[in-house]
Amino acid sequence: MTAYGLRRLVQAIPTLLGATILGFALIHLAPGDPIQFYAAQSGSMTNDDIERLRHQYGLDQPLVFQYVNWLAQLVRLDLGVSFGSHQPVFQTIISRIPATLTLTMTALAMGTLLGVTIGVMAGLKRGGVLDSATRLIAVIGHAIPTFWFGLVFILVFAVNWRIFPSGNIASLGTTDFDLGDRLWHLLPPALVLSLNHIATLSRFARTQTLEVIGQDYIRTARAKGVAERMITLRHVLRNSLIPVVTILGGSLPGLFGGSVVIESVFSWPGIGRMAVDAAFSRDYPILMGLLLMLAMLVTLGNLLTDLAYGVIDPRIKLS
Amino acid sequence: MAIVARQPALQHALVPQGEVSSGRHARTLVDNAVRMLRKDRLTILAAGLLLVFAVCAALASVITQTLGLPANNVDLSQRFLPPSAAHPLGTDDFGRDQLARLLFGARVSLSVGFLAAAINLTVGAGLGMIAALYGGRVDDLISWLVNTVRTIPGLFLVLIVASMFRVGPEGLAVIIGLTSWMSGARLVRGQALQIRELEYIGAARCVGATNLRILLKHLFPNVLPITIVLLGIDVGDAILRESALSYLGLGIQPPDASWGNMLNNAQSFFSRAPWLVYVPGAVIATTVWCLFTLGDGLRDAFDPRNVR
Numbered sequence: 094m095t096a097y098g099l100r101r102l103v104q105a106i107p108t109l110l111g112a113t114i115l116g117f118a119l120i121h122l123a124p125g126d127p128i129q130f131y132a133a134q135s136g137s138m139t140n141d142d143i144e145r146l147r148h149q150y151g152l153d154q155p156l157v158f159q160y161v162n163w164l165a166q167l168v169r170l171d172l173g174v175s176f177g178s179h180q181p182v183f184q185t186i187i188s189r190i191p192a193t194l195t196l197t198m199t200a201l202a203m204g205t206l207l208g209v210t211i212g213v214m215a216g217l218k219r220g221g222v223l224d225s226a227t228r229l230i231a232v233i234g235h236a237i238p239t240f241w242f243g244l245v246f247i248l249v250f251a252v253n254w255r256i257f258p259s260g261n262i263a264s265l266g267t268t269d270f271d272l273g274d275r276l277w278h279l280l281p282p283a284l285v286l287s288l289n290h291i292a293t294l295s296r297f298a299r300t301q302t303l304e305v306i307g308q309d310y311i312r313t314a315r316a317k318g319v320a321e322r323m324i325t326l327r328h329v330l331r332n333s334l335i336p337v338v339t340i341l342g343g344s345l346p347g348l349f350g351g352s353v354v355i356e357s358v359f360s361w362p363g364i365g366r367m368a369v370d371a372a373f374s375r376d377y378p379i380l381m382g383l384l385l386m387l388a389m390l391v392t393l394g395n396l397l398t399d400l401a402y403g404v405i406d407p408r409i410k411l412s
Numbered sequence: 413m414a415i416v417a418r419q420p421a422l423q424h425a426l427v428p429q430g431e432v433s434s435g436r437h438a439r440t441l442v443d444n445a446v447r448m449l450r451k452d453r454l455t456i457l458a459a460g461l462l463l464v465f466a467v468c469a470a471l472a473s474v475i476t477q478t479l480g481l482p483a484n485n486v487d488l489s490q491r492f493l494p495p496s497a498a499h500p501l502g503t504d505d506f507g508r509d510q511l512a513r514l515l516f517g518a519r520v521s522l523s524v525g526f527l528a529a530a531i532n533l534t535v536g537a538g539l540g541m542i543a544a545l546y547g548g549r550v551d552d553l554i555s556w557l558v559n560t561v562r563t564i565p566g567l568f569l570v571l572i573v574a575s576m577f578r579v580g581p582e583g584l585a586v587i588i589g590l591t592s593w594m595s596g597a598r599l600v601r602g603q604a605l606q607i608r609e610l611e612y613i614g615a616a617r618c619v620g621a622t623n624l625r626i627l628l629k630h631l632f633p634n635v636l637p638i639t640i641v642l643l644g645i646d647v648g649d650a651i652l653r654e655s656a657l658s659y660l661g662l663g664i665q666p667p668d669a670s671w672g673n674m675l676n677n678a679q680s681f682f683s684r685a686p687w688l689v690y691v692p693g694a695v696i697a698t699t700v701w702c703l704f705t706l707g708d709g710l711r712d713a714f715d716p717r718n719v720r
Contacts, residue, residue, distance in 0.1 A: 108560050120576060123576035247679075248689055252683060346564075346567070349565040353571060369662075371660060
């Protein structure tokens with residue numbers, strides 16, 4: 094399995110290179126470069142200034158050369174300097190990653206727990222009220238724009254009822270780390286972000302449960318008098334959970350993409366909101382750094398999912 | 413973002429049509445689908461609602477004129493009016509009528525959604541068929557491209573492109589279409605790989621048909637049903653993406669209305685005008701729900717295993 098993991102890591106290199114080439118080409122082939130953009134904003138730059146800055150940032154060099162340069166710096170963990178803040182991009186992104194990982198992983202865990210519970214219960218009582226509700230939730234959960242769900246959540250629970258805070262990672266003015274306060278701030282955005290995941294998983298877990306219930310070993314267990322609760326926990330739940338693992342990795346791009354909007358809605362200081370700010374100010378080094386970071390996280394998530402699948406299901410041989 | 417689980421339910425939809433049995437008029441795949449759809453009330457409801465929305469969008473200027481509600485008429489003395497007889501859905505921060513803006517926004521949001529989905533399916537189905545038909549290096553290249561683009565979270569990718577190319581509604585549709593074709597390509601490739609092995613493709617090759625001819629005359633008609641079914645889901649996804657971008661301020665630009673950019677300032681409406689928060693999002697959710705339900709209904713209807 095170690096060999097398999099290593100080979101997958103090596104295979105990931107061309108994919109990641111491809112993603113960065115794609116991002117680089119998109120960013121640099123777009124009309125107008127960042128210097129022009131800043132010049133238009135400041136309004137007081139002469140053409141000489143523009144040329145000088147362009148030279149300073151290496152933007153007057155051929156595109157291939159610029160990309161190779163970017164790669165060469167990357168090897169030294171140097172992603173360049175942000176156009177906006179003039180801080181090193183690598184450090185800036187690293188400082189924001191924990192907030193985003195906390196948010197997305199909480200959403201993943203909460204969504205998985207809720208989705209599987211709902212889906213399995215719906216499958217066990219096929220045709221019941223919960224079953225119909227699940228099928229409705231599955232479609233509505235995908236149809237509701239997540240950012241709007243977040244807005245309504247804030248409006249109802251923070252503005253009108255004042256149960257939850259309206260955003261941010263901790264209460265203003267708190268300097269010490271207060272776990273309760275942090276969790277209180279984490280819960281709303283994580284719940285909103287997990288909506289899609291809950292919808293996908295409840296539907297999937299329901300299908301899996303229905304499949305497992307029809308198997309012969311369930312009938313055998315019933316026939317030999319195993320208590321219904323044990324059948325549910327030992328046989329149905331465990332076996333219907335196996336394929337759920339395959340879905341987890343596939344949810345990562347959606348969760349990271351969703352965090353771009355949700356972090357903006359809840360003023361969450363992670364890389365998602367950073368991406369929106371960088372997009373507005375055309376901060377190319379930041380955008381390239383974020384693209385690489387997100388692509389790496391997604392690739393790693395997929396690899397871990399496949400490895401976990403091999404561990405959980407002995408029938409799967411990783412090769 | 414939201415992609416309803418796409419099961420390859422149509423893999424048996426490729427049975428020869430019009431197989432005659434016992435002298436009676438044979439039921440075709442389409443006949444069966446129509447019979448199934450007639451019984452499926454939810455799908456009919458969704459299709460009906462969509463039709464109403466589309467007609468309202470098409471007649472937006474007529475409706476607003478009849479009701480006397482100009483869409484972009486800024487009147488600062490009429491700001492944040494709650495719903496009333498004169499303004500059924502209230503007015504916004506510039507004193508513009510919300511119903512009128514929703515109607516005109518429907519034009520933008522619906523047409524961007526349909527155009528984006530048409531582009532993404534054309535690219536996706538095209539690349540998927542080419543990958544399956546030519547195989548070998550071509551297949552490797554296309555599959556690599558699909559896997560590569562999929563490692564970048566879709567909303568982040570579309571955010572970068574939309575911020576680099578500040579474009580109008582048509583351009584936005586192209587951007588959304590060109591950043592979301594990957595799952596369609598994968599699905600069509602899988603279908604086309606199965607069809608490629610069927611005997612009539614071999615027969616066509618025997619009589620000297622070129623790859624292009626096989627692609628257009630044999631593969632395309634057979635992957636068309638899944639593509640049409642995907643359309644409903646993809647239009648819904650495209651509308652969601654456009655609304656998220658416009659909410660962030662990188663999509664449709666004011667003063668033009670789209671359902672997403674009507675929520676752009678939503679946070680500042682919370683205490684003064686909550687109806688400006690509730691209504692546009694509810695309209696988006698309803699439209700996308702209709703599209704997904706229609707897509708699901710069509711998929712079930714065209715699945716021969718469901719024939720009763």
